[in-house]
Amino acid sequence: MAVIALITKIVRVNLLRRHPIAFSLLALLLWSALEPLPGLVDAVTGTVPAGADLVRPTAYTVLAPLSNVLDALTFLSAQRAKALLAVWVLALALWGGLRRGTLAQRLGRALLGPLAIVLLGVGAVLLPRPVPSLVTADSGVTVIDYHAHTAASHDGRPGWRAEDLAAWHAAQGFQASYVTDHNVIFNQPMDEPIRLLPGVEWSVYGQHVVALGAVAPIDRGVYDRDPRAMLGLFAELHRQGALGLASLPEYWEHHWGDLTDFVAAGVDGFEIVNCAPRAIGFPAALRAQVLQLAAQHDLLVVGASDNHGWGKVTCVWNLSSPSAHGYAANHVIARPIALAQGDWDAWTAAYTQPWLMLRALSWSERSSWITWILVILIYRAVPRRAGDSAGIGILARSLELFKVRRPPG
Numbered sequence: 534m535a536v537i538a539l540i541t542k543i544v545r546v547n548l549l550r551r552h553p554i555a556f557s558l559l560a561l562l563l564w565s566a567l568e569p570l571p572g573l574v575d576a577v578t579g580t581v582p583a584g585a586d587l588v589r590p591t592a593y594t595v596l597a598p599l600s601n602v603l604d605a606l607t608f609l610s611a612q613r614a615k616a617l618l619a620v621w622v623l624a625l626a627l628w629g630g631l632r633r634g635t636l637a638q639r640l641g642r643a644l645l646g647p648l649a650i651v652l653l654g655v656g657a658v659l660l661p662r663p664v665p666s667l668v669t670a671d672s673g674v675t676v677i678d679y680h681a682h683t684a685a686s687h688d689g690r691p692g693w694r695a696e697d698l699a700a701w702h703a704a705q706g707f708q709a710s711y712v713t714d715h716n717v718i719f720n721q722p723m724d725e726p727i728r729l730l731p732g733v734e735w736s737v738y739g740q741h742v743v744a745l746g747a748v749a750p751i752d753r754g755v756y757d758r759d760p761r762a763m764l765g766l767f768a769e770l771h772r773q774g775a776l777g778l779a780s781l782p783e784y785w786e787h788h789w790g791d792l793t794d795f796v797a798a799g800v801d802g803f804e805i806v807n808c809a810p811r812a813i814g815f816p817a818a819l820r821a822q823v824l825q826l827a828a829q830h831d832l833l834v835v836g837a838s839d840n841h842g843w844g845k846v847t848c849v850w851n852l853s854s855p856s857a858h859g860y861a862a863n864h865v866i867a868r869p870i871a872l873a874q875g876d877w878d879a880w881t882a883a884y885t886q887p888w889l890m891l892r893a894l895s896w897s898e899r900s901s902w903i904t905w906i907l908v909i910l911i912y913r914a915v916p917r918r919a920g921d922s923a924g925i926g927i928l929a930r931s932l933e934l935f936k937v938r939r940p941p942g
């Protein structure tokens with residue numbers, strides 16, 4: 534009995550020592566479950582929204598390690614994306630290069646890790662994949678997006694048609710979206726698979742104004758002269774029967790001191806969450822100030838996917854109540870990892886982004902991660918049959934852990 538206990542102990546210690554990454558990941562998966570984040574959060578109250586749920590397709594959950602990593606890479610601010618990329622590329626190159634082996638092996642490993650990181654980044658932007666969807670129990674609200682682009686925008690993905698945008702929204706639970714191309718009015722409304730509504734995003738004097746509804750062409754030069762001229766656009770939109778929202782990141786970056794002037798000029802609302810890399814880092818403290826201003830004046834607050842055809846997932850949805858007005862008419866439901874972008878310094882992204890991702894896992898996603906790690910661990914821990922080459926097939930592995938190896942020859 535003592536011998537068996539000793540063998541078990543040796544095997545266990547060896548497993549831990551030989552597979553530190555797998556065991557560290559398992560530990561992190563369990564540890565992060567002690568500080569869980571909800572799948573969705575109300576961006577105004579910070580609470581878990583009642584009656585709205587994030588539904589993950591089976592294929593998304595089965596592939597959770599890939600799905601979650603690609604989502605987490607999508608919800609990075611521009612600065613955090615650069616920091617995360619730099620740290621991981623450098624760390625993996627060093628780790629690969631410093632491991633034992635021939636020079637060729639070490640060079641190969643030093644390149645492989647960074648290449649994998651870059652491929653994951655490209656995958657987050659381009660790879661077709663199952664995506665989570667927002668489902669609401671309240672049939673009185675419309676799940677809507679107020680700000681999204683097609684190829685008609687100069688920075689839209691080439692070939693990204695209104696149909697593609699509608700399919701992108703439908704897959705994530707949206708029932709309607711305004712189409713707001715840069716300075717190009719959208720005039721091909723459709724009803725299937727979701728309603729696409731007319732709008733435009735006017736660029737005037739460092740500000741982007743998302744115009745919703747019956748928009749007509751304007752002479753942008755008139756509004757581009759100075760802040761006062763820019764603010765005149767809101768009155769013009771009202772004359773047209775349209776609404777004007779102040780978009781992120783422009784009012785944060787260029788007009789932070791002018792927000793009460795925006796209100797006086799008739800702005801109908803503010804974006805408080807925008808998933809674009811330059812806007813997603815809008816800090817919670819500033820969001821709170823905008824919320825206070827909007828509540829005081831009964832203005833709309835909205836979330837914007839600001840989709841340009843890149844990336845598969847939105848970080849925000851709106852639950853719009855047609856019967857209500859102003860501040861109460863819209864609920865902004867966001868992914869917590871997106872809201873956290875403005876709360877962490879860029880240089881911490883290499884570890885805070887994975888940590889936020891792990892904390893937000895549902896139990897089914899967490900189980901999927903653990904299953905994948907155990908499968909790979911068992912596969913790698915079981916010794917190869919003596920004489921067999923290092924193939925990738927499980928058939929090349931002996932399933933008898935303690936089988937005595939015959940000396941070769």
Ligand SMILES: [Zn+2]
Nearest residue numbers: 680682734839
């Ligand atoms: Zn935009």
